Amino acid sequence: MNNSDLLEVLSKGVLKWNYVEDITDVEEQNNDDEKDDCRKSILDEIFPPRVWTRVDNNNKLITLRQTISREPSNRDGVFKMIVILNNLEKFYSFKQKGLCETRNSVYNFFFDEVLRQVIIMDEDLGAILFRIHNEFKNMIFILKCMYDKAVEANDLTRRSSEIDPELYKEVEDLTRINNELIIKCRHSKQRHLERLKKKESGEDYKFLISLKMKHKMLMNYIKRSSEQLKEQMSMMAPSTKTSYLIQSKVNSTKL
8 A cells, every 4th residue: 555545545534424415405394303313323423414515517506415324344344444554654653652643643533433333333332432532532632731831831942041140050060069979979889889899708707807816815825924923923932922012012103
């Protein structure tokens, strides 16, 4: 399917209508109108008849009408719709996510025909689908309005000349402080990682073990020295021991 075929499909539409009929000479009475209103189905309410006027070749004003088709769909028609939709996606290259007016209009273009087919199969199910579709259309419209307002509120280029230069300077100072804090945080994180790596390697544990061994050796040395001192004191005479103690006290007092 080439581009000209796609444009022709877009001009004619996917929704199926009956052939145009001339209703110029048809006289509609009020009772018939009331009966028609009573017989009016959900399909006619959603897709009301098209009525317009034009001048024919004899310069006569005629009235034309076109009603929605009640012909059910078939497998070939559904497959043709799928092919057309895939080609339109490639033709427009619209976004698959987010707000996109082109995608929204193309999907609505096909949804009308899908809704018509569902109503023909089950009117109640078609009415529910129509209500849900209207709710989603309203929600998309509201989201688009909110998005446009947000973009307009954040557009500062038009009022950039009205901004105080001091604010620009303050922004630059805050940006510089923020960058310095980021660098400090990065260095602190690096030191923490190095300390953690060193601890995991066992160097701190080895240092702690060496301190415990030195402490134990020092305590053993003090214990042996105390025992030797006691033995020397026990071997001295009482008078010598007394003088030695006095001398020790005097030395401690001088210190």
